[in-house]
Amino acid sequence: MFPKPIQSMSPAARLTYQVLLPVMLVLWLLPLLGVAVTSIRPSSDLAQGNYFGVPSYLAFSNYLDVFKNSPFASYMLNSFKVTIPTVIGAVALSCLTGFALAVYKFKGNLLIFFIFVAGNFVPFQILMVPVRDLTVKMGLYDTITGLALFHVAFQTGFCTLFMRNFIKALPKELIEAARVEGVGEWQIFWHIVLPLVRPAIAALSVLIFTFIWNDYFWATVLTTGADTQPITAGLQSLNGQWVAAWQLVSAGSILAALPPVAMFFLMQKHFIAGLTLGAVK
């Protein structure tokens, strides 16, 4: 095991390691594997108490049933409708704030930065009543816009932390040189800094996509029905309706988990880079 490379150990140790890897993985993912198998198990198996044996046939139709018997498609669509604008909005706003906080020296710079950071960590409950109230007053309660607006605002905290640190790490000389040349501030932002922060934008986008897609709390506080609720809230209400229809709950869960998982695998490098920001110094 650790720091010592496995290659420098005895063949027996190496073999043990190779065998242990998949065993540990299966144990680690056991609950998930169980759900995956249940999602293709025919309901007749469950009725007969065959929960763990080999499914009598592979009932991929469970996945179809989820769509046929519930507003599942609508929930999924709502999730995209909330998530995509939020990602764009929060990333755009934080490119601006991050640039301001990283490039300029002004009074209160650090204070404003820390307010963004601290705000990002507060418990949602301290915001709940006023934000719900505000959304109602704006006539946006139970709308996708209302939910997305809040997410954009809240995620700006984390995104600002992220963009500011990233831009701060860029070589200052670039900006200084541009200023000497007489390039305007907006031009510096748009033509010099933005192209350089593309990797950070990619990392942030995947992260925020996952955060928003997986949000449950605000979905239940700011929206109510199948017309507006995203999949997390929808899944919970379907779970109530599909009492004991575990094959459907399982299939629904797998479907709800797919977009962030796909996102993670497509953009793994960026995702991890974003998440571990600051873990290496």
Added chain:
Amino acid sequence: MSEPHAETGTPAPRRRRLNRKLAPWLFLAPGALMFLIYVLIPIVESMWISFFQWDGLSAKTWVGLSNYLELLDDDAFYTSLKNNVIWLVLYMLAIPFGLFIALFLNQTVRGIRIYKSLFFFPFVISQVVVGLIFSWFYAPGFGLFFELTKWLDGTGIAILANPNTVTYGIIAAGLWPQIAYCMILYLTGLNAVAPDQIEAARLDGAKGIKMLWYVVLPQLRPATFIAVVVTVIGALRSFDLVSIMTDGGPFGSSRVLSYYMYEQALSEYGYRMGYGAAIAVVLFAIMMIFISGFIWKMWRDERGL
């Protein structure tokens, strides 16, 4: 604009100077405004609301500190507070477990990258899905966990139905993604551990636990710090799993402050916004202790730059 020692330069550079003073505020404005409206003002508003009796619709009635005084006498509040402490303590297990898995996976063999990403899986999926998965795992009658305990003790343990075990059952579900998160932090940290130091320590005869404690862990300090921060915040913010798996039950025994607040302010149990706000303020105060510590460390680092 007042320019005390106004230079007699051409208008162009002067305009640029002005621009540079104004620019940061213009860049900040949209994001800061949104953050102000949706995050900062609501915090103050919640504190204000906590001094009122309010159902969310009719007029507010000023009640002073009576919401807080009621909390002092509320058993459900103490249950929630106690559970929050249990969450906070047990959630910390994610850090050593995450480190252990990271060390285990920190090898270069074929396919290890796929293993690393598959181990990370639980973090990527929603807590709603994690909650449903674990509800199924624990389900009395057929859940895998139930079957295992049945095989051991003959009757089986319905962990979510028992007020004495339910919180532990939910925390175990929460630890699953949290361990994955800590693991990835440590894997990244391990990438940066200096091989020459390991080699030097090895020549000095350091091995196993000693090597880990005196050589590797000190180098992983930034990763450990972030792991502690995200784990503390995660533990105190826990809401989704409690809501999905038990709705705070049985008999309110798995409530945490975040859930109890929601229940008081926005559920069939009543629309007691003021009382809910008071609970939220308590939770906020607890979290601010940790957040201030984090900010304080960031501030020290910034000054060191």
